[in-house]
Amino acid sequence: MFVTTNTVQKPAPNAPGTYRHRWVALFVILAVEVMDLLDALVTNIAGPSIRTELGGSYSLIQWLGAAYTLAMAIGLLTGGRLGDIYGRRRMFLIGAIGFTLASLACGLAQTPTQLIVGRAVQGLFGAVMLPQGLGMIKQLFTPAEQAKAFGAFGPVMGLSSVGGPILAGWLVDADYFGSGWRMIFFINLPLGLFAVLGAIKFLPEFKSEKAPRLDGLGVVLAAVGAFLLLYPLVQGRELDWPVWCFVMLAAGVIVFGLFAMFEARRERNHLDPLVTPSLFRKRAFSGGLALGLVFFGALIGTGLVMTFYLQIGLGYSPLKAGLTTLPQALGTVAGFIAAGAGLTEKLGRKLLLLGTVVMTVGVAAFALTVQLAGADITPWHMVPSMVLVGAGMGLAMAPFFNIVLAGVDNEETGSASGALTSVQQLGGAFGIAVLGTIFFALLPGQVASHVDDSSAELRAVLTTAGVPSDTQPAVISGIRDCLRDRTAEDDPDVVPASCSSSSGESPEIAAYAQEQVRAGFQATTVRTTGVTVLLLMLAFGLAFLLPKKARPEDEMDH
Known part of the structure; x- marks a missing residue:
């Protein structure tokens, strides 16, 4: 090579x-x-x-x-x-x-x-x-x-x-x-x-004079456990949650238990464990892992939900969607700059709490904006909430690692840093899996609900399209089933059997259907970001397990 x-x-x-x-x-x-x-x-x-x-x-x-x-x-x-x-x-x-x-x-x-x-x-x-x-x-x-x-x-x-x-x-x-x-x-x-x-x-x-031994089996156990938990979370909805999905989830928990036992045995035998088991007996570190999993899951998962809403729901081009999220990125940079200007040293854990609150307010404001603006929403409507989300992210992320590491001993810092960085990535993977699954699980019901709520409008559309009044109830039911089944379809290129009727060929009916699907995406986005708000509230509570101040840089053994 x-x-x-x-x-x-x-x-x-x-x-x-x-x-x-x-x-x-x-x-x-x-x-x-x-x-x-x-x-x-x-x-x-x-x-x-x-x-x-x-x-x-x-x-x-x-x-x-x-x-x-x-x-x-x-x-x-x-x-x-x-x-x-x-x-x-x-x-x-x-x-x-x-x-x-x-x-x-x-x-x-x-x-x-x-x-x-x-x-x-x-x-x-x-x-x-x-x-x-x-x-x-x-x-x-x-x-x-x-x-x-x-x-x-x-x-x-x-x-x-x-x-x-x-x-x-x-x-x-x-x-x-x-x-x-x-x-x-x-x-x-x-x-x-x-x-x-x-x-x-x-x-x-560079090479260490006394190189640690590689914990190969520990890596395998961690990988298998994470995959057993993640795979059914992503694929379970599409497969209608067969029994083996829940068996995989249970097996994932068992494998992580075996991983913990194996690491503890390596430490007792004076071998180098993948993650130092004594870390988990420290409230600050265990709380930091839980906080990282929840916070980064909410952060990355919400980004995916925004993509679904902007590109699939609103039909934005990739460039327009990228430009729409620009205020969030700018807010993140501003948050990091503010934290680096002395806020981290001055506020410590309070800055992480403040950032979580600001991000929570931003996510809630985004959901409210989507709800109130409805079909008339533009990227400009989303700017204030996007800035808040980004600023909160920057403020909370800046002190996270140093504050968590303040609760561990110097000789444990290397192992703790690796575990925290891994949890950051793992939280992102689980956020994508969980919030993405919730989004598409809610979508068909929300679309069907909007068709039910606008039945009077649909009757007027059908009358304009020349559909006889005595056949309208059956047509309305068919359109409802078609839109529900279409948004529930795992592959959007597949046309469900309920959509075989030719009634959807009318331009008026097609425009109505598009409007209801967009409304369904809007309502689903609002509800899924509500889950994000709950996750961020949980993160806020977990943050109180951390030390109040970060460890000074010169005291840390990297």
Whole structure:
């Protein structure tokens, strides 16, 4: 393989701050951060276009995000340790090459299964690649320089979060070389090539003198447990919740129990556990894991719901949908800037609580805006609520990791950091699964309810279309069943048997049907974001389990 050829190894610097190419190395590390952040965001915008071309059910859109985040969550548990064992530069190269090739495979995918597998492979290689860069920064730079180096992540991640959805929408709409949505993955090829060549040229090699042993069985147990919980949550609704879905959920809980027992035994035998079991006896850490799972689940899941509403419900193009979410991204950047200007040190846990409240108000305001504006809604109506959602996200996320880590001992920080980052990704995967499933479970009933509530309007439409009054009740019932079954259909390209009537060919009836489906999406969005509000309220309560202040940076052992 490429990374095992006899390339010249860059000698590790003897002390932080002595390696002359360290600032160039930082740009290489930032390049892969941009790749990861873009890939975490773009499929939400491009998802409906991908499903339209490749076919399949709406769950494909859920899996595009869930496969990536779930694979990354599992990989991050051990990604940093692979660098300790085999060398950070080597694992960075393997991760960057694998991520780039997986991006190419995603862009060339011809079936939904191929694309989902490609996304999972992207996530796994991303989990190998990302921890190495962060670890190298700690070893390349002096403490004073580290503040500047890590400070560069804020603007870069902010610009990526702002530009990611817009870039995705633009690339899909522009349809360069007839590639359509595939260009969102092809754009990784030059970034990946820059990262690989830059790593070969400018990254020094680091390897721990006393490398930990890899807990392979622990990784397998964690991966199997997470998959057993996630798969039925995404696919259960489409399959009408067969018994085996609930068996899988129960098996997932059992596997995680076995994982906990196995990790405790490794610790007793003085072996390196994947996650230090003593961490779970600390209220701050256990509370932090629960908070991370709920908060990031609400955050990522709500982004998917907004995609469903904007592109499927309102019929926005990918570019228009990306531009509509721009105020949220700008709000997130503003929240991070405010937190970095001294609020984190001054307020500590109160800032996390404040951010959660602001985000909750923003989500509730979004739901209220959708409800009140109805069919007349425009992107401008959503700007205030989107800004609030983003600002709350930035304020809450900025102090999260340091506050949770303040409750663990120095020697546990490495294990705790890996577990927290994994839970962040795992929460995103479960948020996509749960909120996406709730959305499509509610949609058919809401559409049918709107047809029932507007029966008088429908009678007038039928009369205008020349439908005799004595046949109108049967036609109304047929239209109701057709719209309900159509929105309940897993594959929107399939025409249900209840829609075989020719009555829907009338332009007046077709316009009425479109209006009711849009109203159904509106009502479903309001109710699903109500679930998000409940999750954020739960996150607010869990935050009280955390320490009041973050640990000062110089006290933390990374």
